[in-house]
Amino acid sequence: MYHIISIRDLERKDLDYLLDRAREFETGNCRSCRLEDKLAALLFFEPSTRTRMSFATAMARLGGRSISVDSVEASSIVKGETLADTIRVVSGYADAIVLRHPKEGAARLASEFATVPVINAGDGAGQHPSQTLLDLYTIRQSMPVDGIDVGLLGDLRYGRTAHSLALALSLYGVTLHTIAPGGLEMPANITLELRERGMEVIEHENVEEVIRDLDVLYVTRIQRERFPDSASFYNVASSYRITPDLLSGVRDNLMILHPLPRAGEIDPAVDNTPYARYFEQAKNGVPVRMALLHEVMK
Numbered sequence: 001m002y003h004i005i006s007i008r009d010l011e012r013k014d015l016d017y018l019l020d021r022a023r024e025f026e027t028g029n030c031r032s033c034r035l036e037d038k039l040a041a042l043l044f045f046e047p048s049t050r051t052r053m054s055f056a057t058a059m060a061r062l063g064g065r066s067i068s069v070d071s072v073e074a075s076s077i078v079k080g081e082t083l084a085d086t087i088r089v090v091s092g093y094a095d096a097i098v099l100r101h102p103k104e105g106a107a108r109l110a111s112e113f114a115t116v117p118v119i120n121a122g123d124g125a126g127q128h129p130s131q132t133l134l135d136l137y138t139i140r141q142s143m144p145v146d147g148i149d150v151g152l153l154g155d156l157r158y159g160r161t162a163h164s165l166a167l168a169l170s171l172y173g174v175t176l177h178t179i180a181p182g183g184l185e186m187p188a189n190i191t192l193e194l195r196e197r198g199m200e201v202i203e204h205e206n207v208e209e210v211i212r213d214l215d216v217l218y219v220t221r222i223q224r225e226r227f228p229d230s231a232s233f234y235n236v237a238s239s240y241r242i243t244p245d246l247l248s249g250v251r252d253n254l255m256i257l258h259p260l261p262r263a264g265e266i267d268p269a270v271d272n273t274p275y276a277r278y279f280e281q282a283k284n285g286v287p288v289r290m291a292l293l294h295e296v297m298k
């Protein structure tokens with residue numbers, strides 16, 4: 001394992017190994033696992049709260065350090081520097097690069113120019129593999145992932161967390177229920193790929209028709225920043241919302257996850273129900289990213 005670019009590059013044994021390692025970091029069972037002489041470069045060319053801060057926290061908790069660029073405007077990309085040159089240069093400063101970029105494929109491209117490991121922290125509508133690991137980690141805290149029913153609700157077209165998670169779940173015999181507003185369905189090539197991997201994928205018109213059959217409901221926001229114009233965003237904005245009323249009759253073990261940030265698709269009143277697990281999920285970003293950083297830099 002060197003670069004972490006796409007869930008497609010990982011087998012189930014790799015995912016299970018990283019999740020087991022994350023558990024060791026969370027429980028303090030890997031006290032000798034340190035990165036004291038290591039430096040991670042966090043290159044975030046799109047906004048982020050959780051991913052950037054949890055990678056920085058993970059480095060600090062491992063005794064390492066991080067340097068960061070937090071926007072395109074704060075970098076020499078505004079002067080016309082290419083991503084390839086930026087990556088070549090930063091490879092000379094740091095022991096690993098964590099990259100968030102608005103263009104799908106940017107992390108793969110970066111890995112071709114880097115001389116240190118690259119971790120994809122989200123590339124446009126492509127992939128977000130470290131998010132998927134913490135999603136799986138959160139599910140595993142409550143139930144085995146194998147054979148469960150997972151609903152993916154929201155913007156499945158542009159939502160990179162949904163793409164990564166669906167591909168990972170296909171390695172666990174999960175039945176996937178997709179629920180998306182018109183025009184924001186899972187891209188056909190990904191649905192085909194999931195089915196070719198043997199996954200049962202069932203498409204639903206609305207969340208009401210399936211919520212009582214789910215073990216996990218994974219809600220995503222509509223990715224407004226990826227829409228070509230504001231009119232097409234407003235056509236689908238506010239088209240779904242999870243409320244306490246919707247949760248009557250759901251399975252006792254239902255877990256509602258969300259990669260966050262949310263933008264109105266989960267009523268804050270749901271936070272007080274036993275099903276809401278999204279803040280715990282965000283917290284799990286630290287041990288999971290400790291495991292990832294340690295793995296690529298040890």
Ligand code: CP
Nearest residue numbers: 048049050051259260
């Ligand atoms: N889940 C996630 O990627 O959040 P941020 O955009 O805040 O990093």
